[in-house]
Amino acid sequence: MIQEILGSQLGLSICIICLGLAVILTADAYCIYFERKVSAWMQDRYGPNRVGPLGLLQPLADGIKFILKEEFIPARADKILFYIAPALGVIIALVGFVILPIGGRVHWSWMPEGTTLLAQGASVDIGVLYLLAVGSLTVYGVVLGGWASNNKYAFYGAMRSAAQMLSYEVPLGLALMTLILTMGQLRLEGIVTGQIDSAWNAFLHPVAFLIMLITALAETNRAPFDLAEAEQELIGGYHTEYSSMKFAQFFLAEYTHMITASGLLTALFLGGYEVLPFSRLLAGVNGLSWLYWISTSVSPWAMVLRMAVFCGKISFFIFVMMWLRWTLVRFRFDQLMRLSWKALVPIGMAIVVVQGVLLYFGRPISWISTAAEIGILVIAAMISLLSGKPITGRQLSLVEDDEHAIRPSKTPVTV
Amino acid sequence: MTSLAQSAGSLSPGFGPILFLLIVALGLAAAIMLISHIPFKLRRTGRVKETTYESGMPPIGDARRRFNVRFYLVAMLFLLFDVELVFMYPWAVVFFRTAKTGASTDWAIPFIGNAGLTGFLFAEMAVFFAILLIGYVYAWRKGVFRWE
Numbered sequence: 001m002i003q004e005i006l007g008s009q010l011g012l013s014i015c016i017i018c019l020g021l022a023v024i025l026t027a028d029a030y031c032i033y034f035e036r037k038v039s040a041w042m043q044d045r046y047g048p049n050r051v052g053p054l055g056l057l058q059p060l061a062d063g064i065k066f067i068l069k070e071e072f073i074p075a076r077a078d079k080i081l082f083y084i085a086p087a088l089g090v091i092i093a094l095v096g097f098v099i100l101p102i103g104g105r106v107h108w109s110w111m112p113e114g115t116t117l118l119a120q121g122a123s124v125d126i127g128v129l130y131l132l133a134v135g136s137l138t139v140y141g142v143v144l145g146g147w148a149s150n151n152k153y154a155f156y157g158a159m160r161s162a163a164q165m166l167s168y169e170v171p172l173g174l175a176l177m178t179l180i181l182t183m184g185q186l187r188l189e190g191i192v193t194g195q196i197d198s199a200w201n202a203f204l205h206p207v208a209f210l211i212m213l214i215t216a217l218a219e220t221n222r223a224p225f226d227l228a229e230a231e232q233e234l235i236g237g238y239h240t241e242y243s244s245m246k247f248a249q250f251f252l253a254e255y256t257h258m259i260t261a262s263g264l265l266t267a268l269f270l271g272g273y274e275v276l277p278f279s280r281l282l283a284g285v286n287g288l289s290w291l292y293w294i295s296t297s298v299s300p301w302a303m304v305l306r307m308a309v310f311c312g313k314i315s316f317f318i319f320v321m322m323w324l325r326w327t328l329v330r331f332r333f334d335q336l337m338r339l340s341w342k343a344l345v346p347i348g349m350a351i352v353v354v355q356g357v358l359l360y361f362g363r364p365i366s367w368i369s370t371a372a373e374i375g376i377l378v379i380a381a382m383i384s385l386l387s388g389k390p391i392t393g394r395q396l397s398l399v400e401d402d403e404h405a406i407r408p409s410k411t412p413v414t415v
Numbered sequence: 416m417t418s419l420a421q422s423a424g425s426l427s428p429g430f431g432p433i434l435f436l437l438i439v440a441l442g443l444a445a446a447i448m449l450i451s452h453i454p455f456k457l458r459r460t461g462r463v464k465e466t467t468y469e470s471g472m473p474p475i476g477d478a479r480r481r482f483n484v485r486f487y488l489v490a491m492l493f494l495l496f497d498v499e500l501v502f503m504y505p506w507a508v509v510f511f512r513t514a515k516t517g518a519s520t521d522w523a524i525p526f527i528g529n530a531g532l533t534g535f536l537f538a539e540m541a542v543f544f545a546i547l548l549i550g551y552v553y554a555w556r557k558g559v560f561r562w563e
Contacts, residue, residue, distance in 0.1 A: 013432040021439065070458065071451055075465035076477075087444040094440040098433055122432040129504060130433075136497075151467040152478045163486050166493035173500040177507060184511030186504065240468060245451035249444070334562035337489070341560040345496075345551070352503075353544065359514045360537045 003110050009117050012106075017121045020097055023311075028255040029059035031318060038322040066248040074150060074241050081148035086242065086249035089141025093256035096134045098122045100263040101189035101272055102310045107298035119303050120189065127188035128176055131264055132169075135219055139165045141253060142221075146238035157237030160227050160333060167340040168218035168225075174348030175211040179268060181355040182369065192272030196295050198366075200277045202269040207351055207373040209269045211344055216261040218340075221254060223325035227333055262317035263310070270313055273306035343380070350376045488559050499547050503540070510536045 005011035033048065033055070040047025048055035073082055103119025111117075124130055139162050146158020179201060183191045195201055202209045218225040229237030236242075239250045266272060274295045276282065283292035294305045331339070354372045363369065467474050513533045554560070 010431060014435055017432055017436050017439070021436075021443075067451055067453070069451075074467045075462075076467065083448065087448060090444045090447065091437070091440045094443065095433065095436055098436050121436065122430065124429060124433070129501075147479065149467065150478045152469060152474070154467075155478045156482075159482055159486055163489045166489055170493060170496040170500070173497065177500065177503055180504060180507040181511060184508060184515065186508065235468065235470065245447050249447055252447075337562045338560060341492075342555070349544075349548070349551075356510070356537065356540065359511065360533065362514065 003108070007108055007111050007117070012117050012119065013121055016103070016119060017098060020102075020121060021094065024094070024097060024256055024259055025252075027259060028252050029063065031255045031258065032062065032251065033059050034318075035322050035325075038319065039326050042323075042326040063248075066245055069244040071246070072241070072243045076150045077241065078148040078150065081144050082241075083246075085141050085145035085148055086246045086253070088144065089138070089253035090249045090256075092134060092137045092141060093253040093260070096131060096260040097256070097263060099124060099127045099130055099188055100260070100310070101192045101267055102263075102307050103303045104189070104192075104273060104295075104306050105298050106300055106303040108300065116298050118189065119307075123187065123189060126186050128180065128186040128191075128268070131188075131260070132173065132176070135257075135260075136165070136169055138219070138253075138257060141250075142238050145242065145250070149238070149241040151241050153234045153236070154238050154240045157227075157229060157234045157240070160234075161221060161238060164218055164221075164225060164227060164336060164340075167337060168215045168344075171211050171340060171344035171348040172215040172219065174345070174352050175205075175208040175215070176268070177348075177352045178205055178208045178355045178369075181352070181359050188267050189272075192267055192274075195271045196274050196280065200269065200271040200274075203277065204369055205269070205351070205373055206370065207347065207377050211348055212265060212269065214339075214344065216265055217321065217324065218336075220257040220261050220321075222258065222321050224328040224330050225336065226325075226330060227336060258318055258321055259314060262314040262321075265317055266310060266313040273310045275309050343384075347376060347380050350380075485559075485562065488554075492554060492559065495550060496547070499543070502543075506536070506540055510540070 006015065036058075037047040037055075039045075048058040051057040051061045073079060098121035101120050101123075105116040106119045107116045142161045142165075143158045146154040146156075146161070149155070179191070180186060182201070182204060183194050185191065185194075191201075198204075217223075221229065227237075229239065234240070239247055242250060271277060275291050279288075279291035279295055282288045294302050294309070296302075351373055354376065355369060358369055358372065467478070510533070513536060
């Protein structure tokens with residue numbers, strides 16, 4: 001029975017989905033714990049340490065508290081939308097992870113010789129597009145939440161968040177476009193095996209990787225892009241009026257998005273489940289052939305190791321996100337919009353053009369796209385330095401002689 | 416790897432598992448909703464408590480008032496760019512194949528034939544991209560990206 005389920009593709013997929021859901025829901029709770037621990041370490045505090053050893057039962061206590069807290073709905077709120085918004089956020093967040101290529105191909109010992117199964121939730125032709133589509137639905141949960149609350153702070157938070165997510169989706173799409181022009185497919189597991197055969201996309205497309213890293217932070221509403229919930233300006237932003245499990249649902253959605261975004265970064269740019277880059281070349285080195293074995297073997301043990309490697313890379317990215325949160329200050333809204341439309345979009349367009357032209361000429365040298373992208377970055381840096389207007393500083397009003405216009409300060413504000 | 420991939424029994428899972436996950440996620444979201452509606456919770460309400468929290472000030476007017484027109488501009492620009500990007504994704508896949516093999520084996524365009532297909536695809540997208548670029552520069556010069 002178990003052999004039959006594991007031996008069929010649909011059965012294996014559903015098993016992996018159920019396992020993935022359980023892991024993600026637990027990981028969400030522990031992400032909040034680690035968020036608090038990491039912030040405590042960075043600020044020389046202890047962090048949560050009362051509930052259980054090292055405070056490890058803190059997520060459980062938080063969960064019980066969330067359930068027992070009073071459910072509050074403001075009188076003038078739109079009741080139906082108020083209920084729908086957090087649920088929508090959670091649903092959209094949870095359907096994203098399914099196409100991440102976490103396991104590669106596996107062959108069980110009871111299966112006929114030479115047959116393999118794909119150890120991942122779902123495999124679709126349009127993998128990258130699917131993640132983009134699901135990712136852009138995120139904005140609905142936030143906007144509906146802000147709109148339904150009928151609270152001015154929540155409303156402004158939702159508007160900001162919508163503008164931010166829409167703006168950062170454009171450079172994200174452009175950065176992914178360069179990847180498609182290199183890999184020639186949208187299937188995520190194909191992109192991962194392509195990277196194992198050649199090199200990680202982070203080396204081939206350093207600029208696209210940077211853009212993707214920045215937009216991943218913006219799309220998940222993480223610091224320094226957490227304007228939607230800027231505590232000092234907007235109280236809680238779009239979830240000001242939410243309490244009890246509805247509030248918890250927004251957090252669940254946010255942390256699930258962090259996991260999915262990290263998984264996407266891992267699969268697209270950091271070789272997915274490959275342990276170290278260039279393991280195909282390293283396989284020739286004595287004592288390192290296991291690196292390539294993990295990446296390509298169909299044995300179940302290799303699959304488990306691959307999943308572990310993938311999860312390890314996701315954890316690394318989540319740590320980086322927490323690290324950035326306590327290192328960088330939050331952007332001002334005009335800086336945020338300018339960073340997207342005046343810096344990331346033109347650079348993204350430039351790398352797409354360069355990749356298209358290189359592909360037209362058959363991409364003669366393997367490292368040429370790396371060199372071209374670094375060249376674009378240098379040119380962009382030169383332009384922004386020589387133009388004398390820092391991208392983060394205040395700009396002149398359109399109406400130059402307006403006495404209320406904000407003048408740029410002598411020392412430009414840089415973030 | 417490819418020989419294994421093409422062998423029998425390795426049918427790729429399509430959208431079926433995604434539908435399964437969607438249903439599970441719906442159930443999960445509903446369950447989370449219901450779990451906080453346990454009956455013995457203390458509930459007290461009043462006129463003041465039911466107002467929205469705006470830093471202790473009595474809320475004045477409705478929150479859904481007019482907001483800055485720039486948000487609409489951003490939404491329109493996003494639509495412009497995103498629809499073009501969606502068009503570019505299939506182009507990128509087809510262009511990759513024709514550029515690698517020299518010509519498409521699946522189909523050919525009338526009057527151009529197979530030989531010049533790579534050049535044709537490249538030129539088409541170049542024109543398309545140029546129009547997008549003009550729109551982008553226009554928006555920039557119009558000051559759409561200026562936020563103060």
